[in-house]
Amino acid sequence: MELLLLILIGILYATGIFMMLRRSMVKLLIGLILLGNGANMLIFLLGGITRGKPPIIGETDKVLTGVYADPVPQSLILTAIVISFGLQAFAIVLLKRVHALIQTDDLNDLNTPDTSI
Amino acid sequence: MIIAVLSGFFFAIIALLSGKPIRKNMGWIPALLPLTLFIYFFSLLPALASGPLRFKYEWVPSMGVNADMKLDGLSMLFCLLITGIGTGVFLYASYYLKGHQYLNRFFCYLSIFMAAMLGMVLADNLVLLFVFWELTSISSFFLIGFNNEEKISRRNALMALTITGAGGFLLMAGCILIGSASGTYSINSLLASAGNLQQHTLYGWMLLFIFAGAFTKSAQFPFHFWLPGAMVAPTPVSAYLHSATMVKAGIYLLARFTPILGHTAPWNITLMIVGGITMLYSAFHSLQRTDLKEILAYSTIAALGILVFLLGVGTDAALLAAAAFILVHALYKAALFMVAGILDHETGTRHVGLLRGLGKVMWPVATAGLLAALSSAGVPLTYGFIGKDLIYEATLHAPSFAVLLTAVAVLTNIFVLYAGFQAGIRPFAGELPQQYRQLHLPGWRLWIPPLVLALLGVVFGLLPSLTDEALIRQVYTSIGGQGTLPPLKIWHGFNTVLLLSGITLVAGCLLYFLYAPSAAFRPLTDKWQHFSPEAITIKCSRAFLKFSNWYTNLFHSGYLRAYVSIIIIFITCLLGLKLVLDVKVYFDIKTNISGIRLYDAVVFAIILAAIWKSVSTSSRINAVASLSVVGYCICLLFVIYSAPDLAMTQFTIDTLTVVLFVLVLFRLPPFLKINDRKVILRDAVLAALFGAVISIIALEAMNEPTTKEISRFYAENAYVMAKGKNVVNVMLVDFRGFDTLVEITVLTIAALGVYSLMKLRVNSTTKE
Numbered sequence: 026m027e028l029l030l031l032i033l034i035g036i037l038y039a040t041g042i043f044m045m046l047r048r049s050m051v052k053l054l055i056g057l058i059l060l061g062n063g064a065n066m067l068i069f070l071l072g073g074i075t076r077g078k079p080p081i082i083g084e085t086d087k088v089l090t091g092v093y094a095d096p097v098p099q100s101l102i103l104t105a106i107v108i109s110f111g112l113q114a115f116a117i118v119l120l121k122r123v124h125a126l127i128q129t130d131d132l133n134d135l136n137t138p139d140t141s142i
Numbered sequence: 143m144i145i146a147v148l149s150g151f152f153f154a155i156i157a158l159l160s161g162k163p164i165r166k167n168m169g170w171i172p173a174l175l176p177l178t179l180f181i182y183f184f185s186l187l188p189a190l191a192s193g194p195l196r197f198k199y200e201w202v203p204s205m206g207v208n209a210d211m212k213l214d215g216l217s218m219l220f221c222l223l224i225t226g227i228g229t230g231v232f233l234y235a236s237y238y239l240k241g242h243q244y245l246n247r248f249f250c251y252l253s254i255f256m257a258a259m260l261g262m263v264l265a266d267n268l269v270l271l272f273v274f275w276e277l278t279s280i281s282s283f284f285l286i287g288f289n290n291e292e293k294i295s296r297r298n299a300l301m302a303l304t305i306t307g308a309g310g311f312l313l314m315a316g317c318i319l320i321g322s323a324s325g326t327y328s329i330n331s332l333l334a335s336a337g338n339l340q341q342h343t344l345y346g347w348m349l350l351f352i353f354a355g356a357f358t359k360s361a362q363f364p365f366h367f368w369l370p371g372a373m374v375a376p377t378p379v380s381a382y383l384h385s386a387t388m389v390k391a392g393i394y395l396l397a398r399f400t401p402i403l404g405h406t407a408p409w410n411i412t413l414m415i416v417g418g419i420t421m422l423y424s425a426f427h428s429l430q431r432t433d434l435k436e437i438l439a440y441s442t443i444a445a446l447g448i449l450v451f452l453l454g455v456g457t458d459a460a461l462l463a464a465a466a467f468i469l470v471h472a473l474y475k476a477a478l479f480m481v482a483g484i485l486d487h488e489t490g491t492r493h494v495g496l497l498r499g500l501g502k503v504m505w506p507v508a509t510a511g512l513l514a515a516l517s518s519a520g521v522p523l524t525y526g527f528i529g530k531d532l533i534y535e536a537t538l539h540a541p542s543f544a545v546l547l548t549a550v551a552v553l554t555n556i557f558v559l560y561a562g563f564q565a566g567i568r569p570f571a572g573e574l575p576q577q578y579r580q581l582h583l584p585g586w587r588l589w590i591p592p593l594v595l596a597l598l599g600v601v602f603g604l605l606p607s608l609t610d611e612a613l614i615r616q617v618y619t620s621i622g623g624q625g626t627l628p629p630l631k632i633w634h635g636f637n638t639v640l641l642l643s644g645i646t647l648v649a650g651c652l653l654y655f656l657y658a659p660s661a662a663f664r665p666l667t668d669k670w671q672h673f674s675p676e677a678i679t680i681k682c683s684r685a686f687l688k689f690s691n692w693y694t695n696l697f698h699s700g701y702l703r704a705y706v707s708i709i710i711i712f713i714t715c716l717l718g719l720k721l722v723l724d725v726k727v728y729f730d731i732k733t734n735i736s737g738i739r740l741y742d743a744v745v746f747a748i749i750l751a752a753i754w755k756s757v758s759t760s761s762r763i764n765a766v767a768s769l770s771v772v773g774y775c776i777c778l779l780f781v782i783y784s785a786p787d788l789a790m791t792q793f794t795i796d797t798l799t800v801v802l803f804v805l806v807l808f809r810l811p812p813f814l815k816i817n818d819r820k821v822i823l824r825d826a827v828l829a830a831l832f833g834a835v836i837s838i839i840a841l842e843a844m845n846e847p848t849t850k851e852i853s854r855f856y857a858e859n860a861y862v863m864a865k866g867k868n869v870v871n872v873m874l875v876d877f878r879g880f881d882t883l884v885e886i887t888v889l890t891i892a893a894l895g896v897y898s899l900m901k902l903r904v905n906s907t908t909k910e
Contacts, residue, residue, distance in 0.1 A: 026738050027844065029746045030779075031837050036750065039833025040757050042710055046703045046825040051807065053702075055756060055765055058799070062776055067836070069785070071843050079784040080869040082861050089857035089869060094784035096860075096869040097853050103791055103874065104885055110795045111892035114802055118899045121806040132702060 030070045037063030049130050050120050057116065061109040065102045072098030143197040143211045146179055147264060150257025154250040161246035169236030170587065172249045176228035176256060183221045190218055190616050196266070196330070206327050212266035215616025216397055219465070220263040220390070222613075223472050227386045228256050230591030234480055235378035237587035238487060248288060252382070255281035259387055263394055268317040268327045275313060275355070275395075278388050279306040285383060286375040298371035301676075304683070305368045309358025313395075316351025319344060320402075329398065336401045336622075349408055352399055353416075360392025360446045363420040364675035370439040377483025380435060385442045385475040390468060393449045397464065401622030405456055413454025418550050420447030425557030429657070434482040434492040434565050438475065441518075441561035444554055445471045452533065455540050455547065458618075458625040463532035465617035466630065469609065470517065470529035473599045477514035478565045480592035481507055485569055487588070488581055494564055495658070501570030503581045506589045508570035513596035515566025517603070519559040519650060520643060525603040527643065528630050530555060534639045552646055559650030568654075606630035707828065714832050721838055728845070741782070749775040762807050770800040787870045 037059050044056025072095040080096040082089050127134055153175050157164065164172070189195060194214035201209040213221070232252065239245050258277035265271040280303070287299030321327040323342050324335065332339075339345060356362075361369040372384050383389070396413065403409060421444050428440035445467075452464040484507050485500065486492045501508035513524070520530035533555075537547040583589070602609050610630045618627075634640065697708065721727070749772055756768035773796030780789035856869050856877065866872035874882050 026742050029738060029742060031840055031844075033746065033749060034840055035833035035837035036753060037833075038836045039829040040753050041829075042706070042832050043825055043829035044757060045706055046829070048703070051762055051765070054803075055769055058769060059753070059756075059772070062772060063836075066776065066779075067840055069780075069783070069788075070840060071848075073848060074783040076782065077784060079786050080857065081786075082867040082869065084867075087861050089860070093857065095850065095853045096856055096873060099785050099788055099870045100873045100878070102785075102788055103870065104881070106788070106791050106795055107885060108888060110799065111889045113799050115892045115895050115899075117799075117802050117806050118896045122899050122902065 027070065027074065030066060030074070034063050034066050034070065037066060048132050050123070050132055051130060053132065054113070054116055054120065058109075058113060061105070061113075065105055068098045068102050068105070143195075143213070143264065144199055144209065146182055147211070147257055147261045149175065149179070150253045150260065154253040154257070157246050157249040157253060159246075164246045164249060165241060165243070169240060169245065170233060172253070173229055173232035173236065175253065176225045176232055179260070180222065180225035180229055183218065183225055186213060187218065187222075187612055190215065191612070194620070201267075201270070206321075207269045208267055208328070209270055210266040210328065210330070211264040212330055213264060215465075215613065215618070215620040216394065217263045217620075219468060219613060219617045220387075220394055221260060223390075223469070224256060224259050224263070224387050227382060227472060227476050227595070230476070230480070230595060231378045231382040233587050234381070234483070234591045235376070237585045238378055238483060239376060244288075248285075248376070251281050251284045251288070252379075255285065255383065255388070259391070262391060266329050268321055268329065271329070272310070272314050272317050275359075275391065276307075276310050278391060279303060279310055279359075282306070282372075282383055282388055285379040286372045288376055288379065289374065292374070295374045298368070298374050301679075302368040302372050305358050305365050305679070309355045309365070312351045313355025316348055316355060319348050319351060323348070329402075332402050339403055340406050345403075345406075346408065348403060349412070352395065352403065353412060356392035356395045356450075357416060358392070359395070360389050360450065361420075361443050362392070362416050362447065362450055363423050366420060366424060366443050367674065367676035367679075369443055370436055373433075373435040373439050377435070377479060377486060380439075381476045381479035381483065384439065385479050386472040389442065389446055390449075390472070393446065393453070393464075393468065396450065396453050397621040400453060400456070400461070404453075404622065410454050410456045413450050413456075414547070415454075417447045417449070417451030417454050418547075420444070421451060421550060421554040422447075425554045425561075428557060428561045432494050434485065434494060434497075434569075435479070437494070437561050437564050438478055438482060441558050442471075442475055444558055444561075445475065448533065448551070448554060451547075451551075452536060455536055457536060457540060458623045458627060459532070459539055460536035461621055461623040462614070462618045462627055463529070463536040465614050465621065465623075466532050466609075467529045468617075469602075469614070470525050470599070473595050473602075474514040474517040474526060474562070477510055477592040477595040477599070478518065478562065480588075480595070481511040481514065482565055484584060484588050484592070488584055489578060494568055496575075497569035498572045498578075499570070499574030500578060500581070502574045503578065504583045504589070506583065506593055510589065510592040510596040511566035511570055513566075513600055514592070515562040517596070517599035518562030518566070520555065520646065522643075523600070523603050523632065525599045525606075527603060528606055528632070530643060530646070531634060531639050532630075534642045538638060538642075548642065552642055555646045556650045556653060559646060560653050563650070563654045604632065606632060707825075710828060710832050714828070714835050717835050717839065718831070721835065725838075725842060727838055727841065745775050745778050745782075763804070766800055766803045766807065769803075770796055773799075785870075787868070 041056045041058075041060030041063055044052045044059060047053065047056070075092060075094040078091075078093045080089060080093050080099065123135070124130065153172070157172060186195065190213070194212055197211040197213075199209040199211070201207055232249070235248065235252070236245075239248060242248065255278060258274045258281055262271055262274035262278060265274055283299050283303040286302050287295050289295045317327070320332070320339065323344060324332060324339060326332065339348065342348070358365045369384060369389065373380055375384070424440045424443035424447065428437050428444065431437045431440060449464055449467060449471075452460045452467065454460075482492060484504070485497055488504070489497060489500075491497065517524040517526035520526040533551055534548065537551045538544055540547050607629065614630065699705075752768040752771035752775065756765045756772065759765050759768065773792060777789050777792040777796065780786075780792060856873055860866055860869040860872040864872045864876040866876065
């Protein structure tokens with residue numbers, strides 16, 4: 026399964042970057058979200074994946090024993106998901122405002138490239 | 143001693159703050175500073191006979207950089223010149239620029255310059271010397287560009303700074319090289335171990351760097367062109383910086399390093415060739431100028447060439463000649479510049495063709511001009527005569543090419559004489575034109591300084607013993623002269639040297655009477671203008687500007703995707719190269735793979751399909767829906783692989799995002815229809831490569847065994863210490879509680895941002 030996840034991460038990164046290179050603002054956002062998912066999966070995979078053993082201490086136990094999923098990457102990813110939601114929400118609303126102002130989805134119309142010296 | 147050096151900097155600040163009194167009537171007060179310093183240095187002169195004076199000051203002892211000062215013959219000569227001529231120039235400037243609105247600034251720059259110059263000639267440490275060296279360049283920049291409202295001033299100031307700055311940069315390299323090759327930055331220690339560096343393998347580089355510094359500063363060919371340009375500065379500056387002191391800094395450097403690096407074939411030959419070319423080139427050019435200051439500028443370059451040339455000849459006689467000629471030249475050239483300045487000030491022109499007969503209205507100025515011109519010509523009984531005698535003496539007895547060297551020296555001296563007569567005699571001789579009849583003698587502050595300097599040239603000429611033992615011999619010893627040479631005399635008897643002097647005088651006078659300065663030859667030389675060092679420098683700087691403009695625009699297109707592309711290309715290439723070269727990619731099946739079950743494969747297939755759809759669709763709703771499918775599938779993966787908290791969070795967040803997206807997208811236009819296949823292909827290749835690199839890195843990371851120390855700590859302590867059964871939860875809200883608090887803050891800020899953006903009412907028509 027790790028092999029499949031590796032491929033998945035590669036694809037998520039690739040499509041994320043690809044979408045960020047488009048001219049449309051909406052596509053830029055989609056790319057950002059894909060990239061975020063890719064990063065989460067990367068952390069998840071590198072922490073080591075374990076099937077069916079969540080890091081929850083049993084009713085009668087006091088410590089986690091035996092084989093269990095690593096809680097550290099999980100808490101990292103949890104933070105990442107929430108933060109990236111903050112970013113996405115803000116970006117989406119910003120997109121709406123920009124669109125309300127300049128009536129376009131084209132990033133090129135936002136540009137004022139530095140003129141030559 | 144250090145107070146003497148730093149007083150100039152303190153005074154500069156005071157001068158800057160006291161603009162009003164200096165502009166009003168107190169303009170002569172700044173001249174007290176160089177005068178005091180002059181008296182101070184003069185009082186130290188007798189002490190010099192018993193060896194150099196040393197002053198120790200600690201600065202950065204851990205790096206061998208100390209603010210040590212040393213006063214030997216060479217430093218003393220320069221100190222006296224700097225403060226002595228400085229007194230004259232300060233006085234002169236107070237009248238010359240009387241009432242100028244930035245007079246206080248002028249004195250500020252001038253004091254800084256004087257202090258820097260003193261520091262440079264006194265420094266006994268290479269680093270200290272370099273610091274002061276650069277300070278003279280910078281203060282010179284401000285002084286040249288003093289009339290900063292004129293474009294030509296700014297341009298020439300920049301040119302001078304560029305050339306001397308570049309030289310200074312190389313000098314720094316030279317200092318560091320010498321410092322690390324010899325293990326000491328102290329000039330005194332270098333002198334003590336003189337001769338060791340000549341055998342060093344990097345000797346050639348040391349020479350190159352030191353020469354670069356000296357030649358740029360002292361305006362040697364091919365770096366000479368900034369000096370005529372620097373004549374846009376007010377005349378006191380030209381007299382002070384660009385004839386008597388600053389341009390001699392390069393000479394000082396070469397003289398200082400003569401005992402340390404000199405007396406080798408590369409040293410001598412380079413200096414002789416460069417000095418020789420400079421002498422002839424600029425002496426010839428001075429013939430074609432009609433502006434007084436330009437004539438003097440070229441003859442100054444010629445004189446600097448003579449000095450470099452003499453140091454290159456390097457025999458004892460040549461060193462003595464150089465020592466004497468520094469003083470000779472400073473005296474007459476500063477006087478001539480001041481005279482030229484007076485003429486400019488009174489008549490408003492510096493064109494030699496227009497200035498006639500002024501001796502009738504300002505005889506003291508004429509006297510000063512005449513005496514200085516005679517000294518520059520080397521007429522007997524002037525100090526210039528002694529200086530020229532010594533030069534011929536040195537070239538005649540040079541170890542090789544004596545005849546050629548003598549011929550070059552004679553030719554240059556003829557032209558120098560010509561330039562001196564043009565500036566010092568021609569404007570005062572002949573009929574007084576009608577328009578100058580109402581002129582009268584300017585204030586004493588203007589004509590006393592040049593007169594004193596010119597008179598000194600005669601006094602020293604009549605009584606050479608005044609300067610001989612006390613000063614010139616000290617200079618001679620400190621630049622490495624060893625043999626005993628006959629004392630300076632007014633009269634050497636009839637010999638070859640006298641004959642050469644006679645030839646110089648006669649030929650120079652003939653030239654003066656037969657050839658009036660004109661620009662007749664200018665078109666001829668201007669043809670070569672495209673190949674002149676100046677034109678090449680300007681072309682180089684233009685090309686550099688163009689290049690940097692192009693380079694900046696190449697990377698700063700202003701398009702987000704261009705920046706992203708550059709970053710991704712860079713990372714991909716860098717990491718890709720490393721992966722290809724050094725890393726053996728393999729997949730360890732035994733340790734790393736867990737079997738693929740059916741539902742894994744199904745989820746994977748769904749994600750792939752959803753990603754594909756979200757990328758390829760042209761409908762926004764489809765794209766967002768596919769995106770949510772990707773999110774939910776990842777959510778499923780979390781469920782399968784033991785991360786229930788993640789799954790819950792992902793589910794919630796994904797739902798929220800989609801809702802928000804749909805709410806907003808409802809109003810947006812459809813995707814742009816941009817189907818440039820080439821661009822898409824290019825981006826796709828780049829993105830695929832980047833994805834591959836990430837995958838391979840992840841694979842490599844998986845092959846490394848991970849430590850589970852931290853996880854184990856949480857697993858063992860989650861319940862024991864924090865009374866929670868869900869380890870992930872306990873970590874977030876307990877062990878790393880503050881992190882979570884900050885995270886909440888971030889979310890709050892984002893929420894505030896979202897809220898205010900939603901509420902913000904922008905009238906799209908007015909705000910555009």
